[in-house]
Amino acid sequence: MKTIVIRAGKERSLQRRHPWIFESSIARGGADAGETVRVEAADGAFLCWGAFSPTSQIRVRAWSFDEAQRIDAAFFEQRIARALAVRARLGIQSNAMRLIHGEADGLPGLVVDRYSDTLVAQFLANGVERWKDVIADQLLAATGLSRLYERSDAQVRDLEGLAQKTGWLRGGGATEVAISEHQWQLTLDVAEGHKTGYYLDQRDNRKKFADSVRQYGCKTVLNCYSYTGGFSVAALAGGAEEVISIDSSGPALARASAHVVLNGFDPARHQALDADVNATLRAFIKEGRQFDAIVLDPPKFAPTAAHAERAARAYKDINRLGLMLLKPGGLLFTFSCSGGVGPELFHKIVAGAGLDAPCDGFILDRVGATPDHPQTICFPEGEYLKGLLILKS
Ligand code: SAH
Numbered sequence: 001m002k003t004i005v006i007r008a009g010k011e012r013s014l015q016r017r018h019p020w021i022f023e024s025s026i027a028r029g030g031a032d033a034g035e036t037v038r039v040e041a042a043d044g045a046f047l048c049w050g051a052f053s054p055t056s057q058i059r060v061r062a063w064s065f066d067e068a069q070r071i072d073a074a075f076f077e078q079r080i081a082r083a084l085a086v087r088a089r090l091g092i093q094s095n096a097m098r099l100i101h102g103e104a105d106g107l108p109g110l111v112v113d114r115y116s117d118t119l120v121a122q123f124l125a126n127g128v129e130r131w132k133d134v135i136a137d138q139l140l141a142a143t144g145l146s147r148l149y150e151r152s153d154a155q156v157r158d159l160e161g162l163a164q165k166t167g168w169l170r171g172g173g174a175t176e177v178a179i180s181e182h183q184w185q186l187t188l189d190v191a192e193g194h195k196t197g198y199y200l201d202q203r204d205n206r207k208k209f210a211d212s213v214r215q216y217g218c219k220t221v222l223n224c225y226s227y228t229g230g231f232s233v234a235a236l237a238g239g240a241e242e243v244i245s246i247d248s249s250g251p252a253l254a255r256a257s258a259h260v261v262l263n264g265f266d267p268a269r270h271q272a273l274d275a276d277v278n279a280t281l282r283a284f285i286k287e288g289r290q291f292d293a294i295v296l297d298p299p300k301f302a303p304t305a306a307h308a309e310r311a312a313r314a315y316k317d318i319n320r321l322g323l324m325l326l327k328p329g330g331l332l333f334t335f336s337c338s339g340g341v342g343p344e345l346f347h348k349i350v351a352g353a354g355l356d357a358p359c360d361g362f363i364l365d366r367v368g369a370t371p372d373h374p375q376t377i378c379f380p381e382g383e384y385l386k387g388l389l390i391l392k393s
Helices: 073-089 126-130 132-143 200-215 230-237 250-262 277-286 305-325 343-356
Strands: 002-006 020-022 026-028 036-040 046-052 058-064 096-101 110-115 118-123 147-152 165-170 176-181 184-189 220-224 242-247 270-274 291-296 326-336 361-368 386-392
Touching: 002 046, 036 058, 046 126, 073 096, 073 132, 096 176, 096 200, 110 132, 118 132, 126 132, 132 147, 132 165, 184 230, 184 250, 200 230, 200 291, 200 326, 200 361, 200 386, 220 230, 220 277, 220 305, 230 242, 230 250, 230 291, 242 250, 250 270, 277 305, 291 305, 305 326, 305 343, 326 343, 343 386
Parallel strands: 002 036, 118 147, 220 242, 220 291, 242 270, 291 326
Antiparallel strands: 002 026, 020 058, 036 046, 046 058, 096 110, 110 118, 147 165, 176 184, 326 386, 361 386
């Protein structure tokens, strides 16, 4: 077993059970990609077992802070069982959910989503890459399923020195999958869809939106960055008469239109616009259009805190435009999934948008990701999705 020694004073975050060790905190030691290492403080005290990543800034990801723990197949079996046991208690209103959410489930770099009978996994760090076969077999054993598709095509693989990889890891067949979410039927393609195929983290916010559209009697709804129309179906279910989905992805919009029909809604109530959101919002303002409810769920504008300033301007701009297009008494459901933009900063950005619009509004709700994408006490970096539900004054 190879040992990594931490610089004096740099052991504190590990003692607080934070799972990342940066290259700059390491005094000495090295190992192969994904190899299990023993991490020690400068005085030789045990800190954790971890997986080594030779090229990443995050040089070691902790597996366990328990010196007696062995990192073997049984370890992965236990971690997977623990993650699944929690999911079973969360009351998830869907047959699609995140089963493993990386660090929060004690499996750094591993993301596993279940879509009905199909599992989709992302192996995003050297540790889980090295244990891939063990993890794949254990995931099937723990769920009783036979199909596992790999979507290790995320950019972060580059930082780990890992090539992108996709395809069936276990089982095979059609990559098109049908799921249910709340009372809605949805479809996705695990090979072609964004991330692992769908944005499961917004599940409860889509339900909240349906309920709010109904409660506030919203008739005209603009769903910006709609992807496959989850919020559009929710709006129709909430009683909206006219819903516009805007996205720059043609295939996503085609699926959004199909979802409207699949859920029994008149396709005449839905319009799919293949366009840039910002430009469309400006055009709508020029045309003097107004809406009862608007969703703004953009992609990650700030991948890291370093991009926060530029991202802040982009968030502020779309929120200002959105608020301008809302009727008084209308609803804005606005989100940021940038880890680099915290909830306080996001609130400030939206406040700035309100000042410029100009308008004020009640914050009806502050929301985050669904609980199957957990945040843990010891890993604040796990917080990424934040949203505000605003009632325009
Ligand atoms: N709200 C969706 C998820 C949105 S993900 C859901 O509930 O499923 C963000 C989406 O923004 C992606 O579908 C992406 O294609 C789209 N997108 C990114 N940049 C865009 C732009 N400039 N204009 C329009 N859509 C954009």
